[in-house]
Each structure stands twice: as C-alpha cells, then as structure tokens.
Amino acid sequence: xGKYKYIIIGGSAGSFQVVTKILSALPKNFDKPVFLCLHRxxxxxxxxxxxxxxxxxxxxxxxxxxxxxxxGKVYLAPANYHMYxxxxxxxxxxxxxxxxxxxxxxxLSFFSAAYAYKxxxxxxxLSGANRDGALGLKSVKDAxxxxxxQDPDECQVKTxxxxxxxxTQVDEVLKTDQIIDxxxxxx
Amino acid sequence: MxxxxxxxxxxxxxxxxxxxxxxxxxxxxxFSRRLEKVLIDNKQDISGLVKKIKSSNDFLEKIVxxxxxxxxxxxxxxxxxxxxxxxxxxxxxxxxxxxxxHAGCSxxxxxxxxxxxxxxxxxxxxxxxxxxxxxIQVLEEAKKGTYKYRFNLDYLSNFDKVIKxxxxxxxxxxxxxxxxxxxxxxxxxTIKMKPFLTSxxxxxxxxxxxxxxxxxxxxxxxxxxxxLIYFNFDLQNKIFEYFHQNLFDGGYLVLxxxxxxxxxxxxxxxxxGIMYRKR
Numbered sequence: 001x002g003k004y005k006y007i008i009i010g011g012s013a014g015s016f017q018v019v020t021k022i023l024s025a026l027p028k029n030f031d032k033p034v035f036l037c038l039h040r041x042x043x044x045x046x047x048x049x050x051x052x053x054x055x056x057x058x059x060x061x062x063x064x065x066x067x068x069x070x071x072g073k074v075y076l077a078p079a080n081y082h083m084y085x086x087x088x089x090x091x092x093x094x095x096x097x098x099x100x101x102x103x104x105x106x107x108l109s110f111f112s113a114a115y116a117y118k119x120x121x122x123x124x125x126l127s128g129a130n131r132d133g134a135l136g137l138k139s140v141k142d143a144x145x146x147x148x149x150q151d152p153d154e155c156q157v158k159t160x161x162x163x164x165x166x167x168t169q170v171d172e173v174l175k176t177d178q179i180i181d182x183x184x185x186x187x
Numbered sequence: 188m189x190x191x192x193x194x195x196x197x198x199x200x201x202x203x204x205x206x207x208x209x210x211x212x213x214x215x216x217x218f219s220r221r222l223e224k225v226l227i228d229n230k231q232d233i234s235g236l237v238k239k240i241k242s243s244n245d246f247l248e249k250i251v252x253x254x255x256x257x258x259x260x261x262x263x264x265x266x267x268x269x270x271x272x273x274x275x276x277x278x279x280x281x282x283x284x285x286x287x288x289h290a291g292c293s294x295x296x297x298x299x300x301x302x303x304x305x306x307x308x309x310x311x312x313x314x315x316x317x318x319x320x321x322x323i324q325v326l327e328e329a330k331k332g333t334y335k336y337r338f339n340l341d342y343l344s345n346f347d348k349v350i351k352x353x354x355x356x357x358x359x360x361x362x363x364x365x366x367x368x369x370x371x372x373x374x375x376x377t378i379k380m381k382p383f384l385t386s387x388x389x390x391x392x393x394x395x396x397x398x399x400x401x402x403x404x405x406x407x408x409x410x411x412x413x414x415l416i417y418f419n420f421d422l423q424n425k426i427f428e429y430f431h432q433n434l435f436d437g438g439y440l441v442l443x444x445x446x447x448x449x450x451x452x453x454x455x456x457x458x459x460g461i462m463y464r465k466r
Binding site for chain 1: 214215216217220221224256258264413415416417420423443444445446447449
C-alpha cells in the first residue's frame with residue numbers, strides 16, 4: 001500500500017463529523033498530505049479550520065496561493081476560493097465563478113490533484129448534497145489513483161456518493177471506520 | 188473538453204502576435220480552466236477560436252475579458268476592510284493628501300467601497316483614487332458604478348459589517364443609510380452609485396504584466412486583491428517589486444485573504460496578515 005502518497009477528500013458541510021473523526025484518528029507521524037475540499041454553508045465561512053484543528057492530530061491550514069505542499073499537513077480549501085494543486089507540488093487559488101454551484105468546487109481540486117499525482121493519489125468522497133466531486137473522483141481513478149466512496153447507507157445525504165458511483169467503478173465503498181483503517185494501513 | 192498544453196501555447200502565441208496582451212506567465216491550472224470555459228461557451232475548438240480571434244479585434248478583446256476573472260463585490264471580505272478601516276487609513280489622518288491605487292479593479296466595486304469608507308472617515312476630499320484593469324470593457328462598467336441588485340444582497344450585508352458595525356466595539360453602531368451612497372431600484376434591479384462617487388476616481392487601462400506605472404505618481408496604499416493569484420510565482424514577484432517601487436516609504440499593500448508574499452521579496456515589506464508595509 002506504500003504507493004499512495006497523497007489523500008484528497010471531498011464532501012459537504014454535512015460531512016464535517018466524518019472528517020473530524022478521520023482527522024482525529026490519524027497518527028501524529030502521518031506524513032501524507034491530506035487535501036480537504038468541503039462545501040460550506042454560506043453564512044458560516046470562517047471558523048471551519050479552527051473547528052477541524054481542535055480534533056485533528058495534524059495541523060490543519062487553509063493554504064495561501066503558491067504555498068508549497070508539505071508532508072504531515074492537512075490542507076483545507078479556503079472559503080470562496082477554488083483550490084488547485086499545480087505540478088511542482090504547490091497550490092494555486094482562484095476566485096472564478098462557482099462550479100456545480102460551489103466555490104470551492106470538489107471537482108476542480110480533484111482534477112488538478114489527479115493530474116499532478118496520478119497513481120500516487122487516493123480520492124475519497126463523503127456525504128454531500130450535490131453531484132460535485134463525482135467527475136473529480138472519476139478523474140482520480142482514470143489517472144491510476146485509488147477511489148473510495150463513503151458507504152451511502154452511512155451518509156446523511158447520499159447525492160454525492162451515489163453520483164460518484166454512477167460515473168465511476170469505484171475501488172471501494174467503505175464506512176467511516178473502514179476509511180480510517182485504510183488510511184492507517186497506507187504507512 | 189480537456190485543454191492540452193499545445194492548445195494553451197497556440198492560444199497565448201496568437202494573442203501575443205496580435206496584441207499587447209501576454210498570458211505566458213499566468214498560473215497554469217486556472218488559465219487552462221479559463222480557456223476550457225471559453226471554448227465551451229463559444230462552442231469552438233482551439234483552431235476555430237484562434238481563427239475567430241485573428242479575424243476580429245473586438246472578438247479578441249471579448250475573449251480577453253472572458254478569460255480573465257472579474258469576481259468582485261462591494262466590501263468583499265469584510266475582515267479585509269476592517270484592516271483597512273482600523274489599521275491603515277487612520278495612519279493617513281494627518282497627511283495633506285493621500286494616493287490610493289486599486290490594481291486590477293475589475294468592475295469597480297472595490298473602488299466604491301473605498302470611496303464610501305473614505306467619506307465616512309472624513310478623508311474623501313484629500314484622497315486621490317486611481318484604479319486600473321487589463322480590460323477596457325470592465326473599466327467602462329466600473330466608471331458607470333451601476334450593479335445588479337438581485338443576487339447581490341451580500342453587498343448590503345457587507346456594507347453593514349464594515350460601515351455600520353464596529354467589530355471591536357458592538358456599542359459603536361452607526362446608522363448610515365444606503366441612500367447616502369447609492370440608490371437601490373428594485374424595479375430596474377439596480378444599485379447605482381451616487382455621482383459624487385462615480386466622478387471621483389481616475390480609471391485607466393493597465394496590464395500589470397508590463398510593470399509600468401500609468402498614473403505617474405507614487406501611492407500610500409495599493410490594493411491588489413485576488414489578482415496576482417492568476418500569475419505564476421516569478422511574475423508575482425516582478426509585480427511585488429513594481430509595487431514596492433511605486434509605494435511611498437512606509438506605504439501599504441493589501442492582498443487577498445489567501446495571498447501571501449513568498450521568497451526574497453518578503454525582506455522588503457513588513458507583514459501583518461494581508462497587510463504589507465514597505466520597509
């Protein structure tokens with residue numbers, strides 16, 4: 001399992017609990033960068049990174065444009081920006097119009113990560129209320145990466161996960177605890 | 188439709204051969220995304236688009252407008268405006284005159300936000316406000332100062348957060364009516380800035396890539412928010428250098444909420460959040 005070096009996770013505001021559970025279960029020496037692209041409720045734009053930081057064992061940051069990607073960090077797409085991963089292992093941000101009614105858009109972050117990391121990437125789609133992320137997860141799989149969807153039975157809202165499963169033959173459908181086990185075995 | 192790197196090169200080369208615009212140092216991911224969108228919106232493949240650009244200069248200008256990102260709002264990111272209001276502008280209180288420059292002003296909302304704030308702080312009449320953008324069409328909209336009302340209700344809540352409320356003192360509330368600065372017309376679906384605001388700023392076309400000062404003066408404050416994110420690291424640094432040269436000593440530069448200077452240029456500024464002060 002050592003071939004996977006980067007993790008990207010997409011979900012909407014409702015997946016907050018799952019994300020905190022995952023982040024609190026990762027060991028302090030987990031050295032694979034984790035990218036989070038989560039839809040936010042419009043009126044709660046700030047405080048997200050602080051709330052995630054409380055439970056996370058690893059530092060959670062909202063990256064700045066052109067910031068270099070470092071091991072052992074969790075990167076949260078900043079509110080109101082699209083977050084891209086560029087060749088050369090750094091971020092770029094954009095304020096262009098929402099995609100799938102979302103900014104940040106999960107698809108855009110996933111596309112860019114799939115292009116940059118190919119077979120070294122694990123993509124995970126969690127509970128979410130629209131189809132954003134479905135094509136993104138497909139791009140991860142198509143580029144040779146590993147695709148995981150949270151078990152729709154466990155999701156508050158199934159739209160995102162079922163949409164992902166419609167467009168991609170995903171590698172695994174897992175419950176939160178199994179996602180955590182999977183990530184722990186990557187080391 | 189995925190855009191290949193040859194497509195981007197062909198597009199950039201074509202634009203460069205026909206005009207002064209140079210996109211060769213733009214940030215790759217967002218630029219290819221924009222090009223993809225332009226192709227889809229125009230129902231063209233890259234060779235069709237290039238052919239059309241070659242045949243019409245108006246079309247070229249339109250494509251330049253579409254490929255650049257023009258997202259802006261009145262008092263966008265109220266927290267940034269709190270920095271301007273409480274940490275920067277008070278420093279200029281005793282200046283004889285103040286020069287403020289909006290680099291990449293798009294359709295002008297940031298310029299009018301500044302003018303409103305200056306007026307509230309009694310700094311309006313001694314301030315010169317300069318604003319530039321790469322695109323003439325958005326500058327024309329900026330000069331008009333008329334915006335859609337619907338879908339822009341954030342403008343009003345942002346106004347409240349910056350102009351009416353004081354985040355540091357909840358008892359300090361100023362009941363400033365919107366009509367002091369703009370007229371809201373729900374029938375025509377417009378928010379229209381008052382003439383005393385629209386007549387104030389100097390708008391000029393400027394391509395930041397060229398790094399030449401089109402206003403022939405130095406500045407006390409430069410705002411350049413969410414513009415440089417579309418440029419690569421090297422070009423960003425050239426422009427930071429240009430800003431540094433064109434700031435008065437001790438002048439301020441304000442960037443977007445998630446922009447930051449990286450590399451040797453940082454030694455020339457003192458950083459506090461999104462605010463950079465020339466050393």
